[in-house]
Amino acid sequence: MSDGTGREPIRVCFPFVGDDVGGSHISALKLVQNLDTSRVIPVLVLQETMGPLAAFLTRESQPFMGLPPLTTLPAKGTTLGGVATYLTSTLPQLSRFIREQRFDIIHTNDGRTHINWGIAARFAGARLVWHHRGDPDAKGANILGPLIADRMVTVSRFSRPKHPIRSFNGRLSVIHSPFDQPSVVPDRAAAKATLLKELGLAPGTRVLSFIGGLIERKRPLLFIDILDRFVREHPQIPVVGCVFGNSPAGSQDLESAARIRCSERGLGQAVRFMGFRNPIEPFLAATDVLVVPAMGEPFGRTLIEAMFLGTPVVATDHGGNPEAIENERTGFLVTPEDAGAFMEPLSRLLSNPRLWARISDAARDHAFFSYSTHRHVENVMKIYDGALCSRKAGLAFDLTSEIGG
Known part of the structure; x- marks a missing residue:
């Protein structure tokens, strides 16, 4: 089916x-699910069809295709033999x-696919859209990306x-990454009651949550330090930290x-490890404050999803x-790598209902x-259109563009 102009849809x-x-x-899934299929036919290709991503896509009723096993080039630490x-x-x-x-366009989204598929795209004559979601100092984005990408997209100004x-x-x-505006916002009181019942905790316990992959950049160990210090400095506020x-x-x-x-600090039941949960919205609604101790986070999804839910x-x-939060209006920004810096805003939010409501309302409106x-x-x-036209027309640009939202 064409898009009404006589052109066949492109395959991405x-x-x-x-x-x-x-x-x-x-x-990436949000993008795929919302593309106009009269213009674009998106195809998800997985090398591991029995892994966690395949299971997630199956639950989301998202079709994908498998790829025969390949010897791939690792993102780091490769050998001459591997090359x-x-x-x-x-x-x-x-x-x-x-x-x-x-395929007209290869749209890569992480380090391993940038390298493996990016080079192959150029050899196959397809266009390459390199979606950089990570470190602004990443070697691939600074060395290989400028040489082979028809277009590079970054998720924030920071990650350029x-x-x-x-x-x-x-x-x-x-x-900025795509976010679905929630059609139904979970009832916070009901969500909190359900979570506390699951955890076996008394009503009135306040929930501080860490949400994300347990990787160094996101600083999960610092979250434990924050909980430890808060429990010691504010024993009058009953809290649980959910990871x-x-x-x-x-x-x-x-x-x-x-x-x-947690064991070394004697935190016992003050921290609970919840594993991966999907959908996350009921747990975000049950959370009193989302704690984000990450360093170098390009543009965290959970942060914006929390703002949508207030x-x-x-x-x-x-x-x-800082591109997502205005300090003391839509949230709080604190000194990095310092557990103590989290104490004042956390105690203010948990002890001052009027402040909590003001921040909650402003964050939701902004999102x-x-x-x-x-x-x-x-x-x-627009990026796809530019990628398809640029090589053919030999276009030259002088300025880096920024497309917000």
């Missing part, structure tokens, strides 16, 4: 390894797959590559480290957090005004 490949589930996958195998085996296989599937070896010449755009998330496969086991730290956020003044999946999709479509 979203490749993933599939061994974990995180914010990048959720954001040789990639060049002689994996690269030809991926390039042939891209041509056979008639700091030292690209070649100018992007207008090929770089900032587009939502898991350590991704192949990464440092920070969940075990966090459990050990859950106040206390976050580090670092990364993309509904500023973020939408529809705007995100429109902006990504």
Whole structure:
């Protein structure tokens, strides 16, 4: 089916390894589910069809296709032998797959697919949209990205590559991640009662939550330190710290480290490890304050999702957090890497209902005004159009563009 102009819809490949589930996958899925299929046919391709991402997509009723096992080039620590195998085996296989599937655009979303699929896209003659969701100092985004990407998208101004070896010449755009405005906001009192009942805690217990993958950048161990200090300094406020998330496969086991730290600090039942929960909205609604101790977080999904639900956020003044939060109006920004810096805003929010309500209302209003999946999709479509036209027309740009929302 054409888009009404006689043109056939373009085919866009979203490749993933599939061994974990995180914010990048959720954001990509939001985009895929909301693209106009008269203009774009999105295809999710998983290398691991029995892994966590495949299970998540199945629960979401999202079709995907598998990829034959390949010897891939790791994002870090590769050997000369690994490079040789990639060049002689994996690269030809991926390039042939891209041509056979008639993909017009390869839209990569993480380090491993940027490298493996990005190079293959160029060999196969497809356009490459490199969606950078990470560190502005990342070598791939600063070295390989400027050389092979037709377009690079970053999720915040913070995450733009700091030292690209070649100018992007207008090929770089900032587009905040997509967020669905909740059609129904969970009843906070009911959600809180359900959570406290699950945890076996008394009514009136206040909930401080950490939500995200248990990786170093998100500082889950600092969250334990924050809870420990708050419990000691404010014994009059009954609190529980809920850790939502898991350590991704192949990464440092920070969940075990966090459990050990809880034991060493004698926190007992004051911290609960909740694992990965989906949907997260009922648990965000049950949360009194979302605690975001992360460093270098490009643009956290959970932070915005909390704002939509009116859950106040206390976050580090670092990364993309200042792009989302206005300090003391839509949330609180505190000194990074300092558990003590969280104490004052947390105690104020938990002991002052009027302040809590003011921050909650302002955050919700800001989120509904500023973020939408529809705007995100429109902006990504502009990127696709530009990627398809640029090589053919040999266009040159002088300025880096920024597309908000």
